[in-house]
Amino acid sequence: MNHPDRVDNFNGGPAALPLEALQKAQAELLNFNGTGISMLELGHRTKAYAAVHQNAKDLLRQLLKVPNDYDILFLQGGASLQFAMLPMNYLTPERSGAYALTGSWSKKALDEAKRVGPTRVAFDGKPDGYRQIPPADTIAVNPSDAYLHVTSNNTIVGSQWKAFPDTGSVPLVADMSSDILSRAIDVSKFAMIYAGAQKNLGPAGVTVVIVKKSFVEQSTAIADERNLSVMLRYDQYAANDSLYNTPPVFAIYVVGLVLEWLAAQGGVEAAADLGRRKADLVYGAIDASSGFYQGHCVPEGRSTTNVTFRLPTPELDKAFLAAAEENGLVGLGGHRSVGGCRASLYNAVSLDACERLVEFMDSFRRVNG
Ligand SMILES: *Cc1c(COP(=O)(O)O)cnc(C)c1O
Numbered sequence: 461m462n463h464p465d466r467v468d469n470f471n472g473g474p475a476a477l478p479l480e481a482l483q484k485a486q487a488e489l490l491n492f493n494g495t496g497i498s499m500l501e502l503g504h505r506t507k508a509y510a511a512v513h514q515n516a517k518d519l520l521r522q523l524l525k526v527p528n529d530y531d532i533l534f535l536q537g538g539a540s541l542q543f544a545m546l547p548m549n550y551l552t553p554e555r556s557g558a559y560a561l562t563g564s565w566s567k568k569a570l571d572e573a574k575r576v577g578p579t580r581v582a583f584d585g586k587p588d589g590y591r592q593i594p595p596a597d598t599i600a601v602n603p604s605d606a607y608l609h610v611t612s613n614n615t616i617v618g619s620q621w622k623a624f625p626d627t628g629s630v631p632l633v634a635d636m637s638s639d640i641l642s643r644a645i646d647v648s649k650f651a652m653i654y655a656g657a658q659k660n661l662g663p664a665g666v667t668v669v670i671v672k673k674s675f676v677e678q679s680t681a682i683a684d685e686r687n688l689s690v691m692l693r694y695d696q697y698a699a700n701d702s703l704y705n706t707p708p709v710f711a712i713y714v715v716g717l718v719l720e721w722l723a724a725q726g727g728v729e730a731a732a733d734l735g736r737r738k739a740d741l742v743y744g745a746i747d748a749s750s751g752f753y754q755g756h757c758v759p760e761g762r763s764t765t766n767v768t769f770r771l772p773t774p775e776l777d778k779a780f781l782a783a784a785e786e787n788g789l790v791g792l793g794g795h796r797s798v799g800g801c802r803a804s805l806y807n808a809v810s811l812d813a814c815e816r817l818v819e820f821m822d823s824f825r826r827v828n829g
Contacts, residue, residue, distance in 0.1 A: 468813040471791030472615055472766065473638070474658040476808040481717035499713045504706050512713050513701070519719035523727050524640075526647050526670055533669040533694070534702040534712055539565070539637045539656040542667060543572035546609070546633060546652070548686060549679035549694050551577030555606035558582045560599055560625070563590045563614030564797060565635060570609075582608060590617040593761040599625035607631040607651060613639035615659065616795040618768030618802065619761040624649060631675055639765045640668070641722060642807060643732040651675040660765065660806045662715035665708040669694070722807060731807050738805045738814040739764040745818040752829045753821065756800070770800040771828075777801060780824055787820050789813075 462479075469476040485499075492499045495508050502509050517532045526532060535541065546569075547557050556578035559570040562585050573579045582601070583594050601608050608627050613620040615638040624632065631651030640655040647653065652671040658664035676698045683693045690696045696704055722731060743762060746753040746769050756768040771777045777800055784792050794800035803817060 462810075462812065467788040467790050468809070468816055469791050470789065470803045470805070470809065470813075470817070472659070472795060472802060472804045473656075474664050475660070475791075475804055475806050477662070477714070478718060478721040478808045481714065481721045481808075484717050485714055499710050502709060504703060504709050509709055512709070512716055513703070513707070516712050516716035516719060519716060519723060520668065520670070523719060523723060524645065524647055524670070529673050530647060531669075531671050531673055531676060531698045533671065533697045534707050535667045535669055535697060536665065536708055538664075538667055539635055539654060540568070540572075542635065542654040542669070543569040544576070545692055545694070546607070546654075547573035547576035547579075548688055548692055549683055550606040550631075551579075552606070552682055552685075553578065555604055556580045556602075558601060558605040558608045558630075560594070560608065560610045561585055561590075562593055562611055562619060562621070563617045565615065565637070566609070566611040569611070569635060573609075580605065589756075590614060590619065591756065591761070592758045593619050593621050596621070596623040596625045601625070601627045601630040603630070605630045607633045609633045609635070612636045613642075613763050613765055615763075615766050615804075616768075616798055616802075617756055618763045618766040619757045620763035620765070622760075631672075638804075638806075639763070641728055641731060642735050642765050644728050657711060657715055659804070662718045663711050665711035666715060668715070669697070671698070673698070718808075725807075734811060735764045735805065735807070738809065738811055739767060741811075741814045741818050742767045742803055742805065742821075745821045749821070749825050749829070752825045756798075765805055767803045767805060768794060768798075768800060769802075774799065776828060779828070783824060784817075784820060787816075789817055789820055792817075 489498055493508055520532050551557055557573040558580045560583040561567050570579060582599050608630055612634045633652045634650055636653050637655045638659040641660050654669045657666045676694050680695045746755050753769045771780055781793050792801050792803055794802045
């Protein structure tokens with residue numbers, strides 16, 4: 461749906477939200493569900509909020525087909541706090557965290573784990589500029605690994621795992637911040653999935669953690685041994701349904717609105733189909749440009765949610781971004797650590813928006829190529 465006051469937003473995150481979800485939040489802002497109170501003011505122990513909390517969990521469970529032996533938790537601190545919490549709850553002197561490094565977010569996750577306990581690098585894509593994703597079956601785990609950590613989608617370089625390593629009895633943990641709900645996944649293959657909401661799920665301020673109950677149980681002895689703060693323990697979030705302290709109620713409410721919208725669109729399968737078409741359009745414009753636009757990743761590893769590319773010179777990158785903005789196409793700058801351009805095509809970015817982007821890319825190339 462388009463709106464005359466709004467632009468096409470390709471930001472990496474916080475990112476575009478569905479117009480319908482924003483309009484519902486706007487309509488309910490002064491008086492949520494007959495309470496006479498805004499969701500910004502509503503107590504987290506009220507019956508009205510309990511329904512909102514449960515609704516967001518139910519929709520996540522339904523959309524991602526989360527099995528019943530998994531908990532769904534709402535935390536704060538972003539995906540970055542998960543980089544630290546995960547090793548705090550699972551590393552011991554005998555058990556290392558294994559990391560597949562496919563981008564700078566995976567590297568940051570490893571750096572946090574190194575502060576806590578033993579770690580091991582299971583794959584390092586840095587020497588190659590993080591241009592590819594290794595074949596899943598080349599990642600080996602050790603029986604002494606506490607877990608294998610992967611970043612399902614590399615938001616900054618624009619690459620994505622298409623199949624995940626089979627880790628046998630070693631728990632598989634994935635940071636899915638930038639592609640959760642963009643495709644169907646088999647949750648039962650993962651011990652834990654976490655995602656900051658501000659890319660594909662909702663606004664900044666809440667992090668979703670989907671975790672196998674038996675994996676939570678494993679953390680208790682280690683957290684006790686470390687004397688971890690309640691706020692850093694998965695078992696406490698699970699035991700208290702993420703209500704030990706005040707959760708980010710407004711962010712969770714908006715996540716629920718986004719999930720309702722996604723369900724009405726046909727769920728994750730429909731989002732994956734549409735996502736494929738959107739990505740094909742933009743990669744098609746890159747590949748048909750005779751090298752004017754250069755994609756960062758090898759084609760097999762390309763992300764469907766973050767399309768990264770460069771023009772022939774940094775000056776042209778700059779001119780492209782400025783002209784795009786004048787045409788109502790915003791947020792196309794690459795991450796500050798790598799520069800260049802990036803089109804983030806999260807669920808709320810429409811096919812129409814991608815068509816407008818591709819039209820603009822073609823006309824910019826004709827004038828400047
Ligand atoms: C954005 C992002 C992060 C960082 O998220 P914060 O919520 O800012 O901590 C971590 N991992 C991935 C894959 C991301 O895209």
